[in-house]
Amino acid sequence: MEYKFLVGTYTDSPIDGINMITFSPDSNLLVVETIAAGIANPSFVLASADGKRVFSLEEEAGEKGGRVLSFERSEDNALTLIDQKESMGDHPCHIALSPEEDFLVVSNYTGGSLSAFRISADGNLEFLQKIQHEGKSINAERQEAPHVHSANFSPDGKKVLVADLGTDKVYVYNFDKGQAEPLSLFAEIPVNPGDGPRHLAFSKDGSEVFVVEELTASLDIFSYEGGKMQAKQRLSLLSEGFTGAVGAAEVRVSPDGQNVYVSNRGDANTISVFGKNADGAYERIQNISSGGIMPRNFNLTSDGKYLFAAHQASNDIILFERDPETGILSQTLWKAEVHKPVYLFPLKN
Numbered sequence: 001m002e003y004k005f006l007v008g009t010y011t012d013s014p015i016d017g018i019n020m021i022t023f024s025p026d027s028n029l030l031v032v033e034t035i036a037a038g039i040a041n042p043s044f045v046l047a048s049a050d051g052k053r054v055f056s057l058e059e060e061a062g063e064k065g066g067r068v069l070s071f072e073r074s075e076d077n078a079l080t081l082i083d084q085k086e087s088m089g090d091h092p093c094h095i096a097l098s099p100e101e102d103f104l105v106v107s108n109y110t111g112g113s114l115s116a117f118r119i120s121a122d123g124n125l126e127f128l129q130k131i132q133h134e135g136k137s138i139n140a141e142r143q144e145a146p147h148v149h150s151a152n153f154s155p156d157g158k159k160v161l162v163a164d165l166g167t168d169k170v171y172v173y174n175f176d177k178g179q180a181e182p183l184s185l186f187a188e189i190p191v192n193p194g195d196g197p198r199h200l201a202f203s204k205d206g207s208e209v210f211v212v213e214e215l216t217a218s219l220d221i222f223s224y225e226g227g228k229m230q231a232k233q234r235l236s237l238l239s240e241g242f243t244g245a246v247g248a249a250e251v252r253v254s255p256d257g258q259n260v261y262v263s264n265r266g267d268a269n270t271i272s273v274f275g276k277n278a279d280g281a282y283e284r285i286q287n288i289s290s291g292g293i294m295p296r297n298f299n300l301t302s303d304g305k306y307l308f309a310a311h312q313a314s315n316d317i318i319l320f321e322r323d324p325e326t327g328i329l330s331q332t333l334w335k336a337e338v339h340k341p342v343y344l345f346p347l348k349n
Contacts, residue, residue, distance in 0.1 A: 001026065003301045005308060007317070008045040008056065008343030016339050018042045018056055020077055020347075021317060023306070023334070030319070032336050036071065036079040044094050046345045047073065048101050053123055054079055055097065055104060061090035068092060068106050068115075070123045082123035088130045089113040094150040094199075099157040103177060107162070112146030114162055116183055129181040137168040138193045139215060149198045149214075155206040159186065159227045163197040165214060170197055172227045186227045191220060199250055204257030208232070217246035217264050219274065221282060237264045237272045239287045244268065250297050255304040259327030263295040263309070271298065271309060271320075273327055288329050291318035299344040310341035317341055 007019035018036040023029070036042070041059040048054075054071040064086035071079040089108025092115075096105040104117040104125070112133045118126040133146035147166035153175065154161065160183060162171040170189040176182050191197050196215030202208070202224070209229060211220040217237040222229040237248055244267030252261045260274040260282065273286035290298070292311030300307050300322065307320040307329055319334035 001303075003306065004347040005299065006045045006047060006054065006345040006347060007032070007310065007338060007341050008043050008297075008345075009338065010041050010043060010059075010312065010340040010342055011039070012339070014038050018045055018054075018079060019338055019341070021308070021336055021338070023319070025306075030334050030336050032338055033077070035077050039069070042069075043342045044092075045343055046095060046097055047347055048097070049348065051347045053101075055095055057087065057092045057095060057106065059091050059093055059109075061110060062086070065089040065108055065111055066092040068095065068104065068117065068125060070119070070125055072123065083125045085117065085125045085127055087111075088115045088127065089148075096151045096153050096160065098153055098175070098177075099155070103175075103182065105151045105153070105160055105183075107148040107151050109147050109149055112148055112164070112166060114148050114151055114183070116181075129183055131173075131183055133164055133167060133171070135167040137166065137196075139196065142166070142196060142215060143168065143194070150200065152200055152202070154224075154227070155202060161200060161209065163200055163211065165196040165198055168193055168195055168197065170200065170211060170229070172229065174227070187229070189222070189229050192216070195220075198248065201251045201253050201260075203253060210251050210253065210260050212248045212251040212262050214248045215246075217248045217266075217268070219248075219251065219260070219262050219272075233282055235274065235282060235284055237262055237270070237284075237287070238268065239270075242268065249295065252298065252300060254300060254322070254327060255302060256324070261298070261300070261307065263290060263298050265294045265296065269293055269295060271295065271307070271329065273329060275327055285326070286328050288320075288331070291320075291331050291335075292316050296342045297344055299346055302346055302348065308344050310338070310344050312340050312342050315339055315341070317344075
């Protein structure tokens, strides 16, 4: 079995860019290669289901924000730029691809906005709409203005859920591809003041939404139906007696739907594992060191056997084995050196 991940990074030189990591456990091989150099801060990268089309961004500021880019991926994994457009907001940090892979929604963090693009059959990008958020919250240092950190399409593609760290809200938008401007507000879901919602994930059956709160290192669990969200449970990522800085980052659901995983940076540098009880409630069953410093992102292999943790500050990717019965993680000896890795996306081929 061979596993491949696209790796988004922060860049400090022209030789940095989008990387790919290939892992062959049977051959004891872990290889990293740069497949698109010279891209400035491609901190988020994803691919189409067939792996032939790749989308990334340049997390920068400018007159019309950063950029969103589309590439063609060849059989030898080289990326050829197809198109690039301004993101229409400063520091884009997240891309959502619609289920039918014909639209993108880009989250502009510093700009406090989200932008929608149509993807043509040949991979070109057409800007359609920008939505500017307004407001702030109680953390004067981090929540002085809107900070759109992520957007996710619902499984049916009819809604887009947007986490805004600056306003302490999850916004639910209708998505209608038949409209010239496809996004329209459906609901605003407030979280606790000072939480700072960052990323979110749907349960395997689509009936729950897991929201990671960056500033309080919490996991909020909501029921979900047709865009309506109802708070169900709130869980801490912190071990008993922990003191120090926190920075919850990523949330992932295991491929079998049995476990939820959340990373926490700051002084913690952990990955929390949550399991679902017979009564439907979740509980934290493990807090494990992420194996490095600043686990901004992590992801699981498609079969759920391994978890890759990317560390922005220690410049490495650490591999964990996952127990398929319990979801518990065990750190392995496999480690890859990568310059400021901050996003991981699994390729199917």
